[in-house]
Amino acid sequence: MTPILNTPAWKHAERNAHGLRDVHLRELFEHDPQRFQRLSVRWNDWLLDLSKQRIAPATLPILAGLWDTADVPGWIARMRAGEKINHTEDRAVLHTALREQTPRPEVATVLAKMRDFCAAIHSGQWRGATGETITDVVNIGIGGSDLGPRMATRALAAQCLPQMKVHYVANVDGADLATTLAGLAPQRTLFVIASKTFTTQETMQNAASARAWLTAALGEAAVSRHFVAVSTALDKVAAFGIDLANAFGFWDWVGGRFSLWSAIGLPLALAIGFDKFEALLAGARAMDEHFFSAPPQENLPALLALVDLWNADFFGLQTCAVLPYSQSLELLPRYLQQLEMESLGKHIDRDGKLVGCPTLPILWGEAGTNGQHAFYQLLHQGGRPLACEFIACKEADFPVPGHHEKLLANCFAQSAALMKGKTEAEALAELEGAVPPGPSFLAPYKIFPGNQPSTTLLLPRLDPYNLGALVALYEHKVFTLGVLWHINAFDQWGVEYGKQIAGTLLPMIEGKTAIGGVDSSTAGLIAACKA
Numbered sequence: 074m075t076p077i078l079n080t081p082a083w084k085h086a087e088r089n090a091h092g093l094r095d096v097h098l099r100e101l102f103e104h105d106p107q108r109f110q111r112l113s114v115r116w117n118d119w120l121l122d123l124s125k126q127r128i129a130p131a132t133l134p135i136l137a138g139l140w141d142t143a144d145v146p147g148w149i150a151r152m153r154a155g156e157k158i159n160h161t162e163d164r165a166v167l168h169t170a171l172r173e174q175t176p177r178p179e180v181a182t183v184l185a186k187m188r189d190f191c192a193a194i195h196s197g198q199w200r201g202a203t204g205e206t207i208t209d210v211v212n213i214g215i216g217g218s219d220l221g222p223r224m225a226t227r228a229l230a231a232q233c234l235p236q237m238k239v240h241y242v243a244n245v246d247g248a249d250l251a252t253t254l255a256g257l258a259p260q261r262t263l264f265v266i267a268s269k270t271f272t273t274q275e276t277m278q279n280a281a282s283a284r285a286w287l288t289a290a291l292g293e294a295a296v297s298r299h300f301v302a303v304s305t306a307l308d309k310v311a312a313f314g315i316d317l318a319n320a321f322g323f324w325d326w327v328g329g330r331f332s333l334w335s336a337i338g339l340p341l342a343l344a345i346g347f348d349k350f351e352a353l354l355a356g357a358r359a360m361d362e363h364f365f366s367a368p369p370q371e372n373l374p375a376l377l378a379l380v381d382l383w384n385a386d387f388f389g390l391q392t393c394a395v396l397p398y399s400q401s402l403e404l405l406p407r408y409l410q411q412l413e414m415e416s417l418g419k420h421i422d423r424d425g426k427l428v429g430c431p432t433l434p435i436l437w438g439e440a441g442t443n444g445q446h447a448f449y450q451l452l453h454q455g456g457r458p459l460a461c462e463f464i465a466c467k468e469a470d471f472p473v474p475g476h477h478e479k480l481l482a483n484c485f486a487q488s489a490a491l492m493k494g495k496t497e498a499e500a501l502a503e504l505e506g507a508v509p510p511g512p513s514f515l516a517p518y519k520i521f522p523g524n525q526p527s528t529t530l531l532l533p534r535l536d537p538y539n540l541g542a543l544v545a546l547y548e549h550k551v552f553t554l555g556v557l558w559h560i561n562a563f564d565q566w567g568v569e570y571g572k573q574i575a576g577t578l579l580p581m582i583e584g585k586t587a588i589g590g591v592d593s594s595t596a597g598l599i600a601a602c603k604a
Contacts, residue, residue, distance in 0.1 A: 082138035090387035099493045120531040125492045136379040137369040148556045159563035165326040171334035172354040191347040202295035203260040210239045212340040214267030215275045217329025219243040222341040224408040231470040232345045239344040245275035259290040271309035303336045349537045356541025364549040374549030384460045395438035397464040398484035406438030416551045416562040461527040468534040494523020
């Protein structure tokens, strides 16, 4: 395949970027009063505002040429047909099949089993070993088996059932499990062990410790009433003591970071109820249909992807801050870090060659308005160009009087300030107009360069349907960027290397083998811990 960097579409985009490189965003708004109307896109009752990006109206058709050149529609068709587009692991990529209107039989079977299980827990039909109802659920997983359901449970806090508390444990650091178990009653606690292979080191250590905690209080026989599994390794599930009737399967064509829609979402379904979990699936399905059918200039995932590529490869921006102005979405940046950086943090393409250009910017972020009092100083005056994605909701999920209007005002103000900045003349006028007037020597400190590009995504409200669509939006953005950069967005070999080394170091740290065969720094660190 011809590298996209060598195509006429890429050269056309380069020329467009060159013409915009010395133009300030403030100028673009001053010269075009209709800029917002030209560069914002609506889908249902969503609004995507790209007008504060460093693009012209002509830029989007040019970027759409990259979509066609990379044959994104062809790759969509290959994914939906079940081709093994994850070529390095010889796997299909079919997470969208988990939320189809009429799911395939194996998916329908697991969804029905999840519904029945949720009903049994919520009705009190399922009880613990001592006859108590279940009030607390602890999900034990890591990575894709943790971040998705954890983020969604936090995001849908307003929708959660009051009688059900769902907790998450991921880190192998004992502090994570110990602080979660503190205050829980074993007789009313259910554990969900989420691990496809039932061998993930962190998850199985936490599971073994949780099992010891439970059996110390209730005995070995209690395990089958207080543990369920989300796994395909049924032999290991049974050896753990979990009744296989309480094992929920999923498939190798579901990647971990795309697995929220599968049985990995069981703790979320327990938190909000299965009807609302189905609404989450429906929202994702609606975004699927939009992505599969809309042309790139009207396609929200395509536009987000093309703008990310534009900022990274044509303007050299190395980081992007995701800034949800919603406390309920506080975990979204962390979730997207895995979804995007594990998928796209690669420099080798599908042909085993160097991509030839930067791929995904480093992603980070924090919920507004908290971030304003932490790192926005750098955004405004740090002298470092970077991109931002603002996410806000028209309606509050917790409508406390007097709060949501202030939240929205801050969100819109920050994107406006990043765009236009403040000139020296404006800073001096502000000082002179103050009562009493401020000293003029402060003017340099009050100058803001502006010209920091940002996108704003405005949702109607945060509910299961819109959250499902939001997560699917970012999944399809990742897919699109993978096609544009010609990389496999569905493997994660970089994750495995550190695990391999950890496996060789563990016996040394445990004192089972002598320290050796490692670099002097690693040897010194192990020795220091053992001294």
